[in-house]
Amino acid sequence: MQSIHELNARYGVGHKIHFSADLNGLVTLEIENPHATAKVALQGGHVMRWNPRHAEAPVLWLSDQARFVAGRSIRGGVPVCWPWFGPHSTDETLCPHGFARVVPWEVVEAKPEPDNTTSLVLKLSESRQVENQWPYDCELVLTINIGPVLSMALTTTNHGNVPFVIGEALHTYFQVSDIEVVRVLGLDHVEYEDKVEDYMLKRQSGDVTFNDEVDRVYLNTQSTCILEDPGLRRRIIIEKSGSNSTVVWTPWERKAAEIGDLGSHYGWRSMVCVETSNVRSNVVTVEPGSSHTLNVQYSTESL
Numbered sequence: 187m188q189s190i191h192e193l194n195a196r197y198g199v200g201h202k203i204h205f206s207a208d209l210n211g212l213v214t215l216e217i218e219n220p221h222a223t224a225k226v227a228l229q230g231g232h233v234m235r236w237n238p239r240h241a242e243a244p245v246l247w248l249s250d251q252a253r254f255v256a257g258r259s260i261r262g263g264v265p266v267c268w269p270w271f272g273p274h275s276t277d278e279t280l281c282p283h284g285f286a287r288v289v290p291w292e293v294v295e296a297k298p299e300p301d302n303t304t305s306l307v308l309k310l311s312e313s314r315q316v317e318n319q320w321p322y323d324c325e326l327v328l329t330i331n332i333g334p335v336l337s338m339a340l341t342t343t344n345h346g347n348v349p350f351v352i353g354e355a356l357h358t359y360f361q362v363s364d365i366e367v368v369r370v371l372g373l374d375h376v377e378y379e380d381k382v383e384d385y386m387l388k389r390q391s392g393d394v395t396f397n398d399e400v401d402r403v404y405l406n407t408q409s410t411c412i413l414e415d416p417g418l419r420r421r422i423i424i425e426k427s428g429s430n431s432t433v434v435w436t437p438w439e440r441k442a443a444e445i446g447d448l449g450s451h452y453g454w455r456s457m458v459c460v461e462t463s464n465v466r467s468n469v470v471t472v473e474p475g476s477s478h479t480l481n482v483q484y485s486t487e488s489l
């Protein structure tokens with residue numbers, strides 16, 4: 187594993203790119219540039235915070251009860267779900283949403299760009315845990331660009347001789363003023379599986395609005411989604427490619443209480459997940475010698 191000293195010596199740029207470790211030994215990377223500030227945990231390749239300087243409120247939601255411990259996903263920010271989504275198909279003891287979000291990643295590159303944004307390239311570290319759960323010769327790389335726009339690209343490359351199938355999601359938690367006043371545009375007429383009703387197949391009519399638990403997998407959609415928030419007077423624009431599904435999730439009160447780390451004072455009311463993904467019937471087969479990339483870009487505009 188790369189030490190803090192090595193990381194700062196190799197990639198640190200004063201206080202603009204700075205690595206540190208917390209009491210539990212989790213390594214995080216703080217980024218500051220003229221466009222934005224951000225914080226990324228190496229465990230999970232997890233973007234925890236991205237605050238563009240023009241935004242009055244944080245764009246990503248991070249629970250005030252998030253637990254920062256080895257082997258446990260951080261509640262909020264952008265968890266990377268890979269190589270499966272939801273429970274494992276045959277072994278329920280394995281981490282739901284795959285192991286990528288709970289294992290260490292390595293830094294391949296971290297550098298300021300000429301346009302004053304900052305680029306990071308992270309790679310999932312090989313480890314016995316990963317080998318045991320995923321016996322394929324493959325590489326997973328996450329490229330992140332931090333600027334007025336947050337861009338992320340998750341690339342899976344198959345170096346082996348057999349094809350494999352992945353489910354994946356950038357399970358992004360967005361900060362909202364109040365879940366009951368926001369809406370998600372871009373999914374009108376799209377078919378979805380309603381996880382709250384045992385995956386019943388339904389069709390979206392109009393914008394997605396929230397007044398109860400929502401857990402939906404929108405299928406066969408490449409559409410840009412817009413999260414409109416009159417309370418914060420802004421839109422968050424979610425543009426994607428290499429993704430055929432979008433998951434929309436809000437737990438509501440009962441589920442939030444069961445989950446437990448979703449924040450004090452109705453923390454769940456100030457978040458919603460819109461997840462750029464390839465899941466359920468949209469999982470991806472990666473052939474030997476080829477790569478697949480899931481891309482997303484988040485930006486904001488005033489309402």
Ligand SMILES: O=P(O)(O)OC[C@H]1O[C@H](O)[C@H](O)[C@@H](O)[C@@H]1O
Binds near residue numbers: 459
């Ligand atoms: O609690 P987690 O394992 O992070 O999962 C949180 C949520 O993720 C996704 O949005 C799923 O569709 C939900 O069913 C799940 O509850």
